[in-house]
Amino acid sequence: MKKNDKFGKIPIFVLFNKNKKMTNARINYKVIYNALKEDIKKNIYPAGTLLPTELQSAARYAVSRPTIAKVYNQLQEEGFVTKKKGAGTVVIYECNKSNDRTFTFGLLLPGAGESEIFSIINDQLLKYSESRKFNCLWDGATASSADIRRSLISVCCDNYIEKQVDGVFFAPLERVADADKINGFICRKFQQAGIHVILIDRDIVRYPERSEFDVVCLDNFNAGAIMAQHLIDAGCEYIYYFYRPDSANSVLIRLAGIRDTVSSNNLIFNNDSIICDYPDDLKAIGRMKIYPGKTGIICANDSTAAVLMSTLEKAELKISSDLVICGYDDMKYSSHLKHALTSFRQPCTAIADVSVDLMFRRLNGNPDIPVTVTLCGDLIVRKSSRFNDNK
Numbered sequence: 001m002k003k004n005d006k007f008g009k010i011p012i013f014v015l016f017n018k019n020k021k022m023t024n025a026r027i028n029y030k031v032i033y034n035a036l037k038e039d040i041k042k043n044i045y046p047a048g049t050l051l052p053t054e055l056q057s058a059a060r061y062a063v064s065r066p067t068i069a070k071v072y073n074q075l076q077e078e079g080f081v082t083k084k085k086g087a088g089t090v091v092i093y094e095c096n097k098s099n100d101r102t103f104t105f106g107l108l109l110p111g112a113g114e115s116e117i118f119s120i121i122n123d124q125l126l127k128y129s130e131s132r133k134f135n136c137l138w139d140g141a142t143a144s145s146a147d148i149r150r151s152l153i154s155v156c157c158d159n160y161i162e163k164q165v166d167g168v169f170f171a172p173l174e175r176v177a178d179a180d181k182i183n184g185f186i187c188r189k190f191q192q193a194g195i196h197v198i199l200i201d202r203d204i205v206r207y208p209e210r211s212e213f214d215v216v217c218l219d220n221f222n223a224g225a226i227m228a229q230h231l232i233d234a235g236c237e238y239i240y241y242f243y244r245p246d247s248a249n250s251v252l253i254r255l256a257g258i259r260d261t262v263s264s265n266n267l268i269f270n271n272d273s274i275i276c277d278y279p280d281d282l283k284a285i286g287r288m289k290i291y292p293g294k295t296g297i298i299c300a301n302d303s304t305a306a307v308l309m310s311t312l313e314k315a316e317l318k319i320s321s322d323l324v325i326c327g328y329d330d331m332k333y334s335s336h337l338k339h340a341l342t343s344f345r346q347p348c349t350a351i352a353d354v355s356v357d358l359m360f361r362r363l364n365g366n367p368d369i370p371v372t373v374t375l376c377g378d379l380i381v382r383k384s385s386r387f388n389d390n391k
Contacts (some may be wrong), residue, residue: 033071051089079364102133106160108140108170117346124352146175157186167196167359172204174248196362198355202250216355219374220250224257236296242275243300251300279308285315295323302327324385342385347375
């Protein structure tokens with residue numbers, strides 16, 4: 001361990017009073033934190049050196065030891081230092097692995113044609129790439145459908161590995177039969193290449209299992225619970241959950257939230273309440289027993305709801321009279337459907353923001369404990385979830 005020999009260079013803070021005479025001043029911990037962080041980033045305290053002890057820094061800055069402890073704890077949380085028992089506070093930040101270089105990240109996200117939410121996330125990542133030091137490779141963010149994405153994803157993966165990207169933002173493949181197998185294969189290849197992966201929107205394993213990768217997504221359990229309670233409050237006594245085969249595992253987490261809320265309201269929710277089928281199939285409608293004025297359908301997303309609304313009309317079932325319906329994602333067309341669709345808006349901008357923060361956390365050498373960040377969305381209520389006699 002190298003001993004720090006630059007303690008004498010720490011600046012002494014003074015203030016001027018209104019008569020321009022120097023006077024001692026108690027300084028805020030943020031001032032000390034910013035000064036030390038800047039010294040670390042400028043390599044005044046190189047990686048492997050010890051910061052002054054808490055007592056030494058407290059004396060130097062004329063503050064209490066707890067104030068310095070707070071500074072050192074924050075520096076540790078942000079990956080600049082680590083506290084070692086019996087040794088002291090050691091700098092672990094390495095300039096050549098951080099802000100002295102520009103990082104390159106690969107995107108493996110659906111194109112805007114598959115889902116509008118990823119268009120927003122893509123735009124936010126582009127915005128961040130301009131304001132923070134990183135570039136984005138967009139090879140894996142242009143596919144307009146799940147099938148096209150499936151055929152390109154392995155090629156994009158190999159391309160990113162060949163280009164030695166620093167990290168990848170990956171929204172796992174869905175709506176193809178072997179999606180789980182492909183997602184696991186892709187993540188393992190990046191892992192073997194030493195490339196950090198941040199999963200966006202969902203994990204690569206089925207709920208309630210958990211992978212070893214960071215995940216940033218909507219709080220799907222909460223979103224399911226909120227939507228179920230909304231329909232119950234609207235007068236629904238019978239609720240169905242409708243999703244397509246091979247959907248993402250996030251739909252199962254929403255299902256858990258729906259089931260819990262419906263059951264807690266002493267209403268029936270069993271296997272017959274769960275419809276895994278294609279929304280344009282009239283036979284799928286026949287699997288649901290509709291109690292006029294008492295039935296609600298929660299669809300896994302807006303695209304499923306939009307198609308199902310058309311199929312319900314063919315089956316001569318009337319929305320807002322016989323039943324109510326809602327979805328997720330708040331797609332742009334949702335408010336322009338024949339029956340304006342109630343939907344749950346995803347926090348897309350926040351998902352992108354947190355994903356970037358987690359990526360830099362990994363690059364700064366933080367522990368490899370997988371982190372799951374679940375973010376709250378917003379219920380957008382429209383006419384499709386109101387019965388005609390409800391205001």
